[in-house]
Amino acid sequence: MAGATSADAAGEGFLSLRGLTKRYGGFAAVDDLSLDIGKGELVAFLGPSGCGKTTSLRMIAGLIEASAGRIAVDGRDLTHVPTYERDMGMVFQSYALFPHMSVAGNLAFGLEMRKLARAEIERRVREALALVHLEALGDRKPAQLSGGQQQRVALARALVIRPSILLLDEPLSNLDAKLRDDMRAEIRDIQTRLKATTIFVTHDQMEALTMCDRVAVMNRGRLEQLGTPEDLYERPASAFVATFVGRINRIEATAEGDVVRLGGEALRAARSAHGPVELMVRPHRIEMSAGAAAPPQAQDGPRNMLSGRVARSVFAGDLQHYEVEAAGRLLSVERSTVSHEPPLRPGEAVTLSWRVADTFMFERAS
Amino acid sequence: MSAGAPGARGPMLAVALLIPIFAVNALVFFWPTFNLFKMSFIRGEATGALTDETTLANWTGLFRDSFYSELLVSSVTISLVITALTLVLSYPIALYLHRARGLRRTVLLVLVISPLLTSAVVRTYGWIAILSDGGLVNSLLKALGLPAQRLIFNTQGVVLGLAEILMPYMILALLAGFGRLDARLEEAAATLGARPRQAFWRVVLPLSLPGVMLGCLLCFVLAVSSFITPKLLGGGRVFLLATEIYDQAIVTLNWPLAATLSMVVLIVFGLALALYARAARL
Numbered sequence: 001m002a003g004a005t006s007a008d009a010a011g012e013g014f015l016s017l018r019g020l021t022k023r024y025g026g027f028a029a030v031d032d033l034s035l036d037i038g039k040g041e042l043v044a045f046l047g048p049s050g051c052g053k054t055t056s057l058r059m060i061a062g063l064i065e066a067s068a069g070r071i072a073v074d075g076r077d078l079t080h081v082p083t084y085e086r087d088m089g090m091v092f093q094s095y096a097l098f099p100h101m102s103v104a105g106n107l108a109f110g111l112e113m114r115k116l117a118r119a120e121i122e123r124r125v126r127e128a129l130a131l132v133h134l135e136a137l138g139d140r141k142p143a144q145l146s147g148g149q150q151q152r153v154a155l156a157r158a159l160v161i162r163p164s165i166l167l168l169d170e171p172l173s174n175l176d177a178k179l180r181d182d183m184r185a186e187i188r189d190i191q192t193r194l195k196a197t198t199i200f201v202t203h204d205q206m207e208a209l210t211m212c213d214r215v216a217v218m219n220r221g222r223l224e225q226l227g228t229p230e231d232l233y234e235r236p237a238s239a240f241v242a243t244f245v246g247r248i249n250r251i252e253a254t255a256e257g258d259v260v261r262l263g264g265e266a267l268r269a270a271r272s273a274h275g276p277v278e279l280m281v282r283p284h285r286i287e288m289s290a291g292a293a294a295p296p297q298a299q300d301g302p303r304n305m306l307s308g309r310v311a312r313s314v315f316a317g318d319l320q321h322y323e324v325e326a327a328g329r330l331l332s333v334e335r336s337t338v339s340h341e342p343p344l345r346p347g348e349a350v351t352l353s354w355r356v357a358d359t360f361m362f363e364r365a366s
Numbered sequence: 367m368s369a370g371a372p373g374a375r376g377p378m379l380a381v382a383l384l385i386p387i388f389a390v391n392a393l394v395f396f397w398p399t400f401n402l403f404k405m406s407f408i409r410g411e412a413t414g415a416l417t418d419e420t421t422l423a424n425w426t427g428l429f430r431d432s433f434y435s436e437l438l439v440s441s442v443t444i445s446l447v448i449t450a451l452t453l454v455l456s457y458p459i460a461l462y463l464h465r466a467r468g469l470r471r472t473v474l475l476v477l478v479i480s481p482l483l484t485s486a487v488v489r490t491y492g493w494i495a496i497l498s499d500g501g502l503v504n505s506l507l508k509a510l511g512l513p514a515q516r517l518i519f520n521t522q523g524v525v526l527g528l529a530e531i532l533m534p535y536m537i538l539a540l541l542a543g544f545g546r547l548d549a550r551l552e553e554a555a556a557t558l559g560a561r562p563r564q565a566f567w568r569v570v571l572p573l574s575l576p577g578v579m580l581g582c583l584l585c586f587v588l589a590v591s592s593f594i595t596p597k598l599l600g601g602g603r604v605f606l607l608a609t610e611i612y613d614q615a616i617v618t619l620n621w622p623l624a625a626t627l628s629m630v631v632l633i634v635f636g637l638a639l640a641l642y643a644r645a646a647r648l
Contacts, residue, residue, distance in 0.1 A: 063553050083556035096554040099546055100572045109568070110558035161558060 012075070014039040014197055015060070015165055020069035022055050022221075029055045031221040033069070037214075040195040042188070043226075044208035047218035048244070053201045056218070057167050060199065062086050073164050084113070089158030090167040093174065095150045097142035103153050104129070104138035110161035128160035131190060148179045155187065159194065166191070166198040172207065184211055205245050209233070217241045233282075239362035242280050248360075249286075249331045251279040255361060263327035267304045269361035280360040283332040287353050288322065290344060305353045306331075310344050326352055399632070405625035414619030424626040438630065441607040444521060445589035451529040452536045452585050453578065459533075460540035460577070461570070464547060478537050486531050490598045493527045494518060519601025527599040528589055535588060536581040543577020576646065583642040587635055607631050 013036025020033040030052040037043050045053035058064045060071055062083035071078045078086055089110075098106050104125050111121040129135050132152035142150055151171060158166060171187070172180045188211050191198050202208050208215045209229040217224040217232060217240070225237040236242035243250065251267075253260040258272035260279055269279060281304075308326025315321075320343050322333040333352065335341075344350060409421040428434040463474055481489065496502045497517040504514045517523060547570060555565035593608035600609070607627060615624035 061553075061557055063556070083553070084559050084561050086557075087559070088557055090554065090557040092550050092554060094548070094550055096548065096550040098551060098554070098569055098573075109555070109560070113559035113564060157554075157558070167557075 012072070013037045014041075014074055015199075016070075016072045017056075017060070018070040018072075020056065020059060020071065021067045022052070022059060022064065023067040028221045030059065033218075033221075033223050035216055035223060035226050037197060037199065039197050041213045042191050042198045042200060042211065044200045044202055044212040044215045045218060046202055046205060046208040046215050046244075047224075049203055050220075051218040052221040053203075053216075053218050054169055055221075057169055057199060057201050060165070061088050061090050061167055087161070087163050088165045088167055089161055089163035091151075091154045091158050091169065091171045093170040095142075095154040095174075097150055097153055097157070099142055101141075102138065103134065103140050103142065103145070106142065106153060106157050107138075107160050110157065114161065124160055128156040131159065132156045132186075147175055148183065151175060151183060152186075155190070159190070159196065164197065166196045168198065168200045170201055170203070172202070172204075180207075187211070209245070215245075217244060219244070236360060239278055239280070239364075242360050242362065246282060247332065248280045248282050251281075251329060251331075252364065253277055253279055258361075260361070262306075262329075265306055265327060267306070267359065268302065268356045269359045270357055271361055273361055273363055276364040278362050278364050280362070281354050281358055283321075283334040284319075284336075285354050285358040286331070286333045288324070288333050288335060288344070288350050289353075290348060290350055300355060300357075302356045303353045304356060304359055305351060307349065307351050310346050310348045310350055313343055313346055315343070324350060324352060402625045402628050405622055406629050408622050410620055410622040414621070416621065424622050427623070428626060428630070434627075437605055437607055437610055438634075440605070441590060442634065444525065444604075444606065445586050448525050448528045448532065448589040449582050449586045451525060452532045453582060455529060456533050456536040456540060456581065457574075457578070460537045460544065461574070463537065464541060464544045465549065478534055481531075482534050486592075487594055487598075489531055490527055490595045493523070493530070493599060497523055497526070518599055519603060521600070521604050523599040523601075524596045524604050524606075527595050528592060531592075531595060532585045532588055536585050539581035539584050540574070540577040543580045544574055546573045546576070579642055579645050583638060586638055590631060590634060607634075 015037040017036075018034050020030060021028060022030040033052075033056055045056060047053050055064065059066045062078070062081065066079060069079070073086075098109065101109065107125045107128050108121050111124060116124075125138070126135075129138055132155055134149060134152055134156070137145065137149065142153065145153065151174075155171070168187070172183055175183060184207060187200075190196075200208070200212060209232070212229070214226060214228055215232055216226045219240045225232060225241045227235070227237075232241055232245045236245065242248055251260075251262065253262055253267075254275065255269070255273045255277040257274070258269050260267045260269065260277065262279075267279060269277075306326040308324045308331070310322055311325045311330060312323040313320065315337075318337060320335045320337050322335070322344065324331050324333050331352065405416075406424050407420045407422065409417050409419045409423065411417060459478065463471060463478065466474060494501070498504070499514060499516075499518075501518075503517060507514055517526075551569050551573070552565050555569045556562075560568065590606075591608050593606070593612045596604055596606050597609050597612070600606075607630065611624050611627045611631070614620045614627065
């Protein structure tokens, strides 16, 4: 993050995208993407399939040509530089290991292209194998490795050339859940140690939030928001980001300024708007107390309040999920089970309250 | 006999399913081949009549008469040249087809296969129309004021004609063998700093070798055994094993010698197949 700030001060990141666009006929797969990534930063491109995240990555790698815009690394314009001169290490979703070469051969390939001396190549291949804990498997062919091992080889192959930027295209999507968690930690660990500037393409919000310094949320070819995981979660810039990252209640309503009337009750949001809107609040931000009694006003700012009735209650280990009927709508509420409080039963009258600061409001197309 | 076949029914079913193809092969391939083998040890008379006497003369004659060893060498050499030319002409087309998608691929594939819908005889006559002294190429040369070239009724004509006729087979075999050739691998090579040419030599070509070997085996076998095209385009000046077998069997009526030469061709095939099996394992 320190790198990001110093780069921001210079006006441009280590990797800088300006107005990057890819059109296929009339369809814009990536539309006017501009962002800056600092040296050593790990940034996720997050979005649903077809949002343009992989297309963006492939443009950065030079594997597809941009229709418009500019790509620069460390001030050098790479927009029209061929892939083989871009000096970017890429890990493909399918790993794309050379099946006819040994593991060591795969790692040596990029170094041979750089015409390094034999001894230097051997030394760096050994280092890279050690980095991903595959010292003993240098002579194996990729087909003789497990999925996780192939993944490590792909990562080592991309890193051994000491690229200016490391590009990861859904690298974990072909692994089973357990292995994915391990590899997440391992990739993050290696990335931090090598201070490798990295872009990580994923459709998995958990991956993006837990591994990355910053996350670029994309939708329909456009950048919705670029921010830290906390930014996205606590200060979503759009309805799409609010609903795509984490779970959230959506309440359709009509706003007059920062006030929304809902079944006779007035709710307030952190900003103001006029016309049709969606109010959003995260389930775990809602406090719930039994009975109609108003809870004591908390000291952390003004709160919204709604009275309702428990419709459903589901035990989920660390959390108790509730669906509460309030103002003619069903709201999700989560409560921690840490306190051993007996769960509220369906039919019980409750009062919901949450901070105005936690109430997002987004315009809705009428 | 697949690993997934449940219970004892699997192997039995597999054997049952193999019986028809085995029967057909036994009837129309193994039995006639065995008869040819037997015939190569029978003495024939000048009239073409077969006697009951067995002899090694057909075989020893092959070794004594240098015409036959030269025939063997030139047949194998010309077939290798044809195979190499067919490979060079077909490889780029096959690679392009392998990468093409959708309608383009379908249309191009049909175009590649369409020559097979015409008989090789017709296509051979087409080459005569193009390459003969008064043909298309020489008319063009004449119009440009260049000296006419002898393009046909020699080895060159046979090589050119057969290479074109064998191209569809080569392309299909190459495509069948390109299975491991994934566009992502070339992209990976590029990200690692490989120029297109380096990526071709280090990644594309090695991975396409199974297809190359398959195509070469197929075309070599077809080239060695073809006789109509060499006969027509060779103009009686190009002598090959297959044309000689045809002449001995149909013109001279020396069936025992034709049978012996057929066995020689079969041995050549066997060697080619052994070589392929060895190379394919590497």
